[in-house]
Amino acid sequence: xxxxxxxxxxxxxxxxxxxxxxxxxxxxxxxxxxxxxxxxxxxxxxxxxxxxxxxxxxxxxxxxxxxxxxxxxxxxxxxxxxxxxxxxxxxxxxxxxxxxxxxxxxxxxxxxxxxxxxxxxxxxxxxxxxxxxxxxxxxxxxxxxxxxxxxxxxxxxxxxxxxxxxxxxxxxxxxxxxxxxxxxxxxxxxxxxxxxxxxxxxxxxxxxxxxxxxxxxxxxxxxxxxxxxxxxxxxxxxxxxxxxxxxxxxxxxxxxxxxxxxxxxxxxxxxxxxxxxxxxxxxxxxxxxxxxxxxxxxxxxxxxxxxxxxxxxxxxxx
Amino acid sequence: xxxxxxxxxxxxxxxxxxxxxxxxxxxxxxxxxxxxxxxxxxxxxxxxxxxxxxxxxxxxxxxxxxxxxxxxxxxxxxxxxxxxxxxxxxxxxxxxxxxxxxxxxxxxxxxxxxxxxxxxxxxxxxxxxxxxxxxxxxxxxxxxxxxxxxxxxxxxxxxxxxxxxxxxxxxxxxxxxxxxxxxxxxxxxxxxxxxxxxxxxxxxxxxxxxxxxxxxxxxxxxxxxxxxxxxxxxxxxxxxxxxxxxxxxxxxxxxxxxxxxxxxxxxxxxxxxxxxxxxxxxxxxxxxxxxxxxxxxxxxxxxxxxxxxxxxxxxxxxxxxxxxxxxxxxxxxxxxxxxxxxxxxxxxxxxxxxxxxxxxxxxxxxxxxxxxxxxxxxxx
Numbered sequence: 184x185x186x187x188x189x190x191x192x193x194x195x196x197x198x199x200x201x202x203x204x205x206x207x208x209x210x211x212x213x214x215x216x217x218x219x220x221x222x223x224x225x226x227x228x229x230x231x232x233x234x235x236x237x238x239x240x241x242x243x244x245x246x247x248x249x250x251x252x253x254x255x256x257x258x259x260x261x262x263x264x265x266x267x268x269x270x271x272x273x274x275x276x277x278x279x280x281x282x283x284x285x286x287x288x289x290x291x292x293x294x295x296x297x298x299x300x301x302x303x304x305x306x307x308x309x310x311x312x313x314x315x316x317x318x319x320x321x322x323x324x325x326x327x328x329x330x331x332x333x334x335x336x337x338x339x340x341x342x343x344x345x346x347x348x349x350x351x352x353x354x355x356x357x358x359x360x361x362x363x364x365x366x367x368x369x370x371x372x373x374x375x376x377x378x379x380x381x382x383x384x385x386x387x388x389x390x391x392x393x394x395x396x397x398x399x400x401x402x403x404x405x406x407x408x409x410x411x412x413x414x415x416x417x418x419x420x421x422x423x424x425x426x427x428x429x430x431x432x433x434x435x436x437x438x439x440x441x442x443x444x445x446x447x448x449x450x451x452x453x454x455x456x457x458x459x460x461x462x463x464x465x466x467x468x469x470x471x472x473x474x475x476x477x478x479x480x481x482x483x484x485x486x487x488x489x490x491x492x493x494x495x496x497x498x499x500x501x
Numbered sequence: 502x503x504x505x506x507x508x509x510x511x512x513x514x515x516x517x518x519x520x521x522x523x524x525x526x527x528x529x530x531x532x533x534x535x536x537x538x539x540x541x542x543x544x545x546x547x548x549x550x551x552x553x554x555x556x557x558x559x560x561x562x563x564x565x566x567x568x569x570x571x572x573x574x575x576x577x578x579x580x581x582x583x584x585x586x587x588x589x590x591x592x593x594x595x596x597x598x599x600x601x602x603x604x605x606x607x608x609x610x611x612x613x614x615x616x617x618x619x620x621x622x623x624x625x626x627x628x629x630x631x632x633x634x635x636x637x638x639x640x641x642x643x644x645x646x647x648x649x650x651x652x653x654x655x656x657x658x659x660x661x662x663x664x665x666x667x668x669x670x671x672x673x674x675x676x677x678x679x680x681x682x683x684x685x686x687x688x689x690x691x692x693x694x695x696x697x698x699x700x701x702x703x704x705x706x707x708x709x710x711x712x713x714x715x716x717x718x719x720x721x722x723x724x725x726x727x728x729x730x731x732x733x734x735x736x737x738x739x740x741x742x743x744x745x746x747x748x749x750x751x752x753x754x755x756x757x758x759x760x761x762x763x764x765x766x767x768x769x770x771x772x773x774x775x776x777x778x779x780x781x782x783x784x785x786x787x788x789x790x791x792x793x794x795x796x797x798x799x800x801x802x803x804x805x806x807x808x809x810x811x812x813x814x815x816x817x818x819x820x821x822x823x824x825x826x827x828x829x830x831x832x833x834x835x836x837x838x839x840x841x842x843x844x845x846x847x848x849x850x851x852x853x854x855x856x857x858x859x860x861x862x863x864x865x866x867x868x869x870x871x872x873x874x875x876x877x878x879x880x881x
Contacts, residue, residue: 189656196652198643315639318605319696322633323657325604325624499561499606 186324190337199306207299207349214291215356222279222365233274240269272368281361282368285354286381290449292353293385297392300342301409305396307338309406318500331495335397342393346386354382384449384473391484398484398491416441435469441483448476550614551704551735552579552602557611559597559759571597572608573759579737579752584730586750586767587739588839590849594759595739596636599708603633616704629657632702634693636709642682646673646692649681650699659699667695672721686713694722705729707738711745723749747771747839757847767839774837774845779815781822782806782831789827793818808835 194200225233251261272280308331311317317330324330361367399409421442428436437443437455447453452472460467559572572594579585589595600606602613604621613620616627640649650664668674671691681689690713697705707726711719719742726736726749740746746753747767754764763770782805783789790807794800799810809818819829843849 185658186656189652192655193652196644196648310641314641316641318635319639319653320656321605322603322631322635323628323653323700325621325628497607499600 186330186333187337190334191341193311194303194307194338194341197307197310199310200303203299203303204345207295207345210295211292211349211353211356214288215353215360218279218288218357218360219364221277222360223277224364225275225278225366229275229278230271233271236274237269237271244269270369272366275366279357279360279365280368281357281365282370282374285357285378288357289350289354289378289381289385292350293381293388293449296346296349296385296389300346300389300393301396301413303342303396304338304393305400305409306406308334308397309400309404309409312401312404313406315501321500327496328492331401331492335394338397339390339393342389343386346389350382350386354378380451381449388445388448388480391480394484394488398487401491401495402487438471441479443471444476444479446476447471448473448480549581550578551581551583551616552577552737553612553614554578554598554602555612557598557601557613558609559594559601559606560609571759572601572611574611575756575759576761577754577756577764579735579754581735582730582733583752584726584736584738584750586746586753587737587756588741588743588746588753588843589739589756590847593756593847595756596708598756599633599635599706599737599739603631603635603706605635629700630703631706632697632700632704633706634690634697634708634710635706640681640689640692643680645678645680646684646688646695647677649692650677650696653696654699657700663699663701667698670698670725671695672718687715687718690714691718694725703734705734705736705738707736709740710738711740711742719745743840743843744838753839755843755846762846771837771839771842774842776810777812778808778810778835779812779818780806780808780831780833780835781818781829783822783827783829785827789822789825792822792825792827796821806831 248261272278272283308317311320311334320330321327358367396409399412400406403409403412421440425436425440428439433439435455435457437453443453443455450473452470454468454470456464457467457469554575554577557572557575559570561569561571575594575598577587577598587595587598597606601608602615602620604624607621615624616630618624618627644652647664647668650667651661653659654661654664665674668677671694673688673691673695676684676688681692684692690710694707694710697707705726710722710726714722723745726738730736730749738746738750750767752765753767753770755762755770781789781793786805786807787802790800790802790809793807793809798812801808801810812818815832815834818832822829837845
């Protein structure tokens, strides 16, 4: 317990952690401020215009539906048509509609939280290894795996606490904006359930990012090692290898990219065109779900974590 | 069992000592053999040996397949209450030994025990009684000295009051709220010592504690070690400042190229190389040297004096030369100091015009001349 307290104090006392927290809050404040500034309560005239446009759109869709029923539209088009019914909120411009926009805003928050978690985690252990603080600590507690495990556990608990508080505060802020200066939209139980799932996936992604940053920095003995690996992967594989795969026409190149599984994890499902193919999009596409994302990302984090702990257990410390 | 406690008993000899790969174990004798009828009085001073190192080996390997032998069967024993100096040329394996002892470096072979517990396996059981600084002080630069010590105290379950005590003890009380990155090397060294003292250790391991310290700091460090030793703390200190070691240490171990060269009380190590030499200054020193040489004593003639060896009674020189009408102006014993012993034992005596390399040190075990040549000017 004393080690946990010491690690928590050490984490909170770090200037980099404090700086990242300020940046996190700053980014949220800017996003919220921008939303407040760009939204307003719709006027009676805007309501009227929106209602008129909805009626027009419904009429147009009805005609299209008749064409579909007579077999003149493509399957994809007709399916899309039946799924998307016009709503008033779609024709109220400059109005923040919570139900319509919060998902993208949460994605932004998750991305920022993941970045925050990765950098804070990598720096937390990287600086200790680089400065010799870890060696000093091991003179007091010569139990390598316990020390590293406690450090990681304390870090993950702290990241989770920050992420939960930030998420609740963030979503609550936009809910208040919607109530005061915009529209809540069609928020039913299903909507809240979906949003909760996105948040939970986002929190798990943040924890994964923290673990990955921590373990890469442990393997490389430096904060920069973790950042270098990520930058190198992004440039060499996500960009370079993707281009090469397209040139040599590798089948389903997206399945080799981590970004695909990140997208699948967060969105629940991603669908790609599986060309060359003749037929409807449904016939010529393939999907990856959150389950695929979970397996690949968990395996990645697990392999790196096991490698980091095994390496730290065996290595000679400077 | 406290340090120094001992145990003795009489046992019938029904066990045998089996030696394999340089390690011994006691095993029961084979059944069916008749009783030996022999009893032995056995005893051990369980905790009098605070540090025991046997056959320690460590080779550092590089990714390109290179290998550098840092420790090659090194042995060392430090007993309770000693202030034990640990000396060796650069790259001889001192820091690797201390790191291995403290579990920071994995040894390839050999056995180590600290306060009666095997290291590194049982190190956690005694870590709270061992204070250590290894090589250059390493701290996170953005933390203050006080916060650094408080974090360590928290991790080790030491009351925070102790932080103020050690800050005062090492002279950093008024500078404790400054960031460590603003500290001088000497102040960082003091902070490192403070961190080692935080636990009120029974055993203190200090690697180059005088590094970066100003003269006053060196003196304070010397006094601190003396005080600690007087309080019963066992101190193992490595240093390149041999005069300091000679002043504060009662025992010494010298290492060269990963092997022990010599170990024992400082006075014995030094006196073992005392050849009874004296420097004699006298008018007409060349003629005087001939007189002494004529008596069968070894004499080395220099520009304005000569050195005579194997001299049991220095008064004999005065009497002999006085009898010839030559009056002695100086008769100085050339007692070797620790530095000259160290340089001789490790083969690192500087030679005019030669640039000695770190790997030019003596490798113990190879044939070597362990006689000490006292360097002129080093005599005490």
